[in-house]
Amino acid sequence: LMMKVASKKGISLYKPLLLKQDIGRDTMAAVEVHKYELPGIVVNVNPRRHYLNRQSAAHLIGYLGEISPVELKSGKYPGCRQGDLIGKFGAEKAYESFMRGKRGGKQVEVNAVGQVIKVISTVPSQPGYNFYLTIDQEVQEKTEALLEGVIGAAVAMDPFNGQIIAMASNPSFDQNTFVGGMSHDQWESFVSDPLKPLTNRAVQGEYPPGSTYKIVTAIAGLEEGIVDSQTTLEPCKGFFKFGNREYGCWKESGHGKLTVSDAITESCDVFFYQIGLAVGVDKLKEYAAILGLGSQTQVDLDRETGGLIPTAAWKKRRFGVEWQEGETLSLSIGQGFNLVTPIQMAVLISAVGNGGTKYKPEIFKKIESAEGRVLKESKPQVLGKIDASPETLELVRKGLWGVVNSEKGTARGSRIHGVEFSGKTGTAEVVSRKEDETDEKENVPDHLKPHAWFIAYAPSENPEIAVAVVVEHGEHGSGSAAPIAKEMIKTYLRTNRYQE
Incomplete structure (x- = not known):
């Protein structure tokens, strides 16, 4: 039978x-x-x-x-x-x-x-x-705990070799669920979940960079000769008039006259509007690409996205209409069509902090045989160099130092006792605001509130860790993303170097 x-x-x-x-x-x-x-x-x-x-x-x-x-x-x-x-x-x-x-x-x-x-x-x-893996378990667990209750992602890496110290995306999932197999209904509940727990936001999440992009605009302005260490452009009065429209600065009372380093520290929109107009959309794209934006970082994780840094030609192909100069203003402060991933921003801030070298993010440390023999060890892989002078990078780093350590810095509330570190806050608008709309935050639905960014390296001199944090609809980088980055940095440095 x-x-x-x-x-x-x-x-x-x-x-x-x-x-x-x-x-x-x-x-x-x-x-x-x-x-x-x-x-x-x-x-x-x-x-x-x-x-x-x-x-x-x-x-x-x-x-x-x-x-x-x-x-x-x-x-x-x-x-x-x-x-x-x-x-x-x-x-x-x-x-x-x-x-x-x-x-x-x-x-x-x-x-x-x-x-x-x-x-x-x-x-x-x-x-x-x-x-x-390269992961520091203590920093990893701390990062995950810090992300509880919010939607977002965080990446920490070694600025001098690209090794990933921590990578977290929230919401997450229990891997054991998949090992024994699951029913069709269980799988459907995962993929249809609006919070997308299976999405690794650290490498797949694409967000407008907000004011973190001012690093790109500053480097472009310095390298193209638009500004130097002493240049003060048209003073910020809280808005910038272009054509028949006024483009606002986040500080309604204005910042007055600023140098480029001060403009980074205080995150003045008006200063960077002017650089963006002078440089132009296509040049901004060139410098963004030099810093690693608009393309994958080559991390050994599937489904990585490359983000988007637009050009005039891209808009013509995509929408069939010409680029408008007013769009360059939004672009220069990280709004508009700009899209980046957290891991791209970790590579960017690492390169700025280490003096200009972009490293491939690495998640594997070594491979051993079952008997314990080392078969392969991770070696730093250079993706490229930031094509900018040491003087340019030093002026940018001066501004980033001020973000945390100056009394006018946008992240001054996230200082760490005994450690000077440098960073940049960002607030990324989710939707464009019409000219006649008010800015009454209490009337804005949660899903339309801006995303919050903070990117940083620590210590400011000879950095040992670089971080990028994004909190979806977190509103302001200084209030929601920077505190997470601060605790990640504290945990790593305390474990590896400092004591409380």
């Missing part, structure tokens, strides 16, 4: 066929008790990945899932067969080939009804390699 059924179903009698998995202890015991009445039925006990810290670093580590028929046929997973678990997301997917071992097996002799008579030969299985 078994042979007839197998023949009709196209099933080989000499290859194991999975009947059911995850049967539980009671069922397993029942099968074992009656195994002589169930010829050919064998219970296999296999190890399973278990994530000890549940949601910790879930988006970075990723998860396992059963290989699909399409993946089996792709040829990318040699040695795998139906029912095997493979990396589906994150580091689990990126380094699947390193961590997967080699299957073992037994050649056995069976009787007519499939019962094993004797073992002819055994091929032992080979374990995969041990994979070590």
Whole structure:
């Protein structure tokens, strides 16, 4: 009978066929008790990945899932067969080939009804390699705790080698949910969740950069000769008149005369409007690209997005209309069509802090054999250099130092006792505000409130950590994003260098 059924179903009698998995202890015991009445039925006990810290670093580590028929046929997973678990997301997917071992097996002799008579030969299985991440667990857990209750992401990296110290995205998910498989309804509940817990906002989330983009505009203005260390443009009166419209500054009473470093410190919109107009949209794009914006960082995580830095030609292709100079004003302060990811901003602020070198973000530290032999170690990979003079970068860093340490700095409330660090706040508008709209914040729905940014490196001299934090609809970088970055920095420096 078994042979007839197998023949009709196209099933080989000499290859194991999975009947059911995850049967539980009671069922397993029942099968074992009656195994002589169930010829050919064998219970296999296999190890399973278990994530000890549940949601910790879930988006970075990723998860396992059963290989699909399409993946089996792709040829990318040699040695795998139906029912095997493979990396589906994150580091689990990126380094699947390193961590997967080699299957073992037994050649056995069976009787007519499939019962094993004797073992002819055994091929032992080979374990995969041990994979070590760059993550600092204490900083990672602190970052995740800081993001609880908000939607957003945070990235911390070493400015001098690109190693990721922490990467968190909230909301998150429990990786163990995926290991045992899930029903269609369970999967649908994940993918249809409006909060998108499966999205790694650190590498996939695209946001207007807000005033953090003023770093780009400042470098463009300095390198193009629009301003120098002493230049003071038209004084800020709280607005800038262009054409028949007034473009406001966040400080309604105005900032007065400022140098470029002061303008960064106080985040004066009017100063950067003027630089943006003088430089132009296409030149701004060039400098944004030099700083790593508008393209992927090449981090070893799938589904990374590259953001968007527009040009006049892009708008013509996309919308069929010409670029308007008024749009350049918005662009110069990080609004308009600009879109960046948190990991891009981490690379940018790292490069500014370290003197101009952009490093590829690295999540793997080393790979070891099962016996503990080091097979591969991470080495810094340079993506490029910021094409700007040392003097330009020094003026920008002076302004970033003032953001935190000056009495007029926009993040002065986030200072750390005993440590000077540098940064830039940002408030990114979600929707354009019409000319006749008021700015009464209490009337703005939560989903229309601006996103909050803060990017920083610490200490200001010879930085050891760079961070980028975005809080969706957090309104102001100084109030919601900067405190998170401050605590991340404190945790890292306390653990690695300083004591309370």
